[in-house]
Amino acid sequence: MKNILITLLCLVFSFAVCAKDRLDIYEDYDLGTEIMMVTTVKVDANMGDVYLAGLKNSWVKAVKIQKELGYIKDWKIYGSDLPMSGEFNMLLVVTFNNSADLEPSKKKYDAFMKKWSDADDKMSREISAKYPEVRTITGEYQLREIVMK
Template sequence: MNILTKFGTLAAATFLASAVPAQAQLEIYDDYEVSDAVWSISTIKVDANMGDYYLEGLRSTWIASNEVSKKLGQIEDYSIYASDFPQSGDFNMLLIVKFANTADLAPNKAKYEAFLKAWGETKVKESRQISKDLYPTIRTITGDYLMRKVEVK
C-alpha cells in the first residue's frame, strides 16, 4: 500500500468518525428532559490556608442569608462544596443555591422587602462590612453559572 492510499484510507476513516456524532441528534423532551429547577453555582478560589476564615465569614453572611431565603420559600436549598485538593485548578470551593425555577430569580419587590424584614438592618450592615473588608483579601470569584439538571432517557 503506497503513502497516498494510506493517507486516503486515514482521511476516509477520520471523515466517517467525525460524521457519526452529527447523526446522533437528541430531541429535548423525547430523548432528554431539562429540570425546571435551576442551580446558581459560584466557583471560588480561596487563598491558601484561608478556607476556615472564609467559611467563618460565609456563616454570618451567605449561609445566614440563605437560611432566611429558605425559610421564606425563596430558595429550595443551598450547599457549599470544598475541594480535597485546595491548591489545584481554577477554583477550590463551590457555592450553590437551588431555585425552583427561573421565575424565582426575577426581581420581586415583595420578596425583597420580606427578606430585608426577616434579615434585619444589623445583619445588612454586618454583611456589607464582611463582604467589603474580608472577602476581597482571601478569595476570588472565578465564575458564576446557572445550571439545570439534564436527564437523558
C-alpha cells in the same frame, strides 16, 4: 468464522453510532425545572476557615432566611479535598424550584428585609469588604439538569 463474526459486530455497532449523532430535546432528553446558581471561588491557601467564618455571618445567614421564606429550595457549600488543584476550590450553590423563582419581586424583597436587620446588613458589608483578601470569584453559572431518556 470468528473474524467474520467480529467484523459483523463492529459493523452493526458502527451503524448504531452513526444512526443518531445528535440528540433532540424532548425526544431524547428533557430539561429539569430546578435551577442551580453556582459560584466558583478560589480561596487562598490556608484561608478556607477564615472565608467560611465570614460566609457563616453573611451569605449563609441570608440563604437560611431565603429558604425559611420559601424563596429557595436549598443551598450548599462544597470545598475541594484538593484545594490547590485548579481554578477554584470552593462552590457556593443555591437551588431554586424553577426559573420563576429568579424573577424580581418587591413583595419577596420586603419580606426578606423584615428578617434581615440593619445590623445584619452592616455586618455583611463589613465582612464582604474583606473577602478580596482571602478569595477570588472565578465564575458564576446558572445550571439546569439534563434528564436523559
